[in-house]
Amino acid sequence: GENVEQHPSTLSVQEGDSAVIKCTYSDSASNYFPWYKQELGKRPQLIIDIRSNVGEKKDQRIAVTLNKTAKHFSLHITETQPEDSAVYFCAASTGGGNNRLAFGKGNQVVVIP
Amino acid sequence: DAGVIQSPRHEVTEMGQEVTLRCKPISGHDYLFWYRQTMMRGLELLIYFNNNVPIDDSGMPEDRFSAKMPNASFSTLKIQPSEPRDSAVYFCASGRGTDTQYFGPGTRLTVL
Numbered sequence: 527g528e529n530v531e532q533h534p535s536t537l538s539v540q541e542g543d544s545a546v547i548k549c550t551y552s553d554s555a556s557n558y559f560p561w562y563k564q565e566l567g568k569r570p571q572l573i574i575d576i577r578s579n580v581g582e583k584k585d586q587r588i589a590v591t592l593n594k595t596a597k598h599f600s601l602h603i604t605e606t607q608p609e610d611s612a613v614y615f616c617a618a619s620t621g622g623g624n625n626r627l628a629f630g631k632g633n634q635v636v637v638i639p
Numbered sequence: 640d641a642g643v644i645q646s647p648r649h650e651v652t653e654m655g656q657e658v659t660l661r662c663k664p665i666s667g668h669d670y671l672f673w674y675r676q677t678m679m680r681g682l683e684l685l686i687y688f689n690n691n692v693p694i695d696d697s698g699m700p701e702d703r704f705s706a707k708m709p710n711a712s713f714s715t716l717k718i719q720p721s722e723p724r725d726s727a728v729y730f731c732a733s734g735r736g737t738d739t740q741y742f743g744p745g746t747r748l749t750v751l
Binding site: 570629 | 682
């Protein structure tokens with residue numbers, strides 16, 4: 527089955543700097559890649575997603591890039607703010623009627639004021 | 640539109656007791672997922688349903704765990720008998736086709 531790995535496990539950044547989290551996946555048939563943000567004690571919430579027919583997607587301060595050849599995708603957060611501090615999960619899905627997501631272990635992002 | 644609803648939000652029980660967690664998916668979603676989250680294992684998929692039919696229960700840890708979806712608007716996850724190692728946050732999520740999964744607020748289970 528699909529195996530998703532995230533790096534680094536913990537990332538500390540100064541407020542205003544950029545943060546980048548990278549995920550790799552194993553199944554070349556995967557075609558849907560969402561990112562979830564989970565604040566302490568709360569549910570995972572979708573923040574951005576990308577499908578395999580697109581190389582990059584941006585929504586205000588966050589963006590996701592996809593490299594299908596290398597089988598990795600990355601989350602970019604610019605102008606980080608304290609409220610960006612959370613655990614971020616990447617996931618991959620092969621779709622095709624199988625809506626199962628394989629999640630990475632999560633990255634703890636700490637934004638230092 | 641209401642999101643995914645889970646109950647109870649917190650459950651404290653003693654080892655050996657039966658625990659039933661409940662979930663109401665978003666109306667119109669045809670997929671329902673049960674996850675378990677712990678610090679050690681992260682987010683684990685336990686089972687998922689498509690149109691009320693269980694598709695993959697390979698993540699269910701033991702026979703003590705069972706899940707049902709009697710109709711499109713309700714699902715249960717039951718643990719009988721419960722053990723301390725079952726303590727975790729259990730999330731229900733729903734989705735439509737190959738679209739995004741939306742998570743419920745979770746049930747924090749503590750087994751003493």
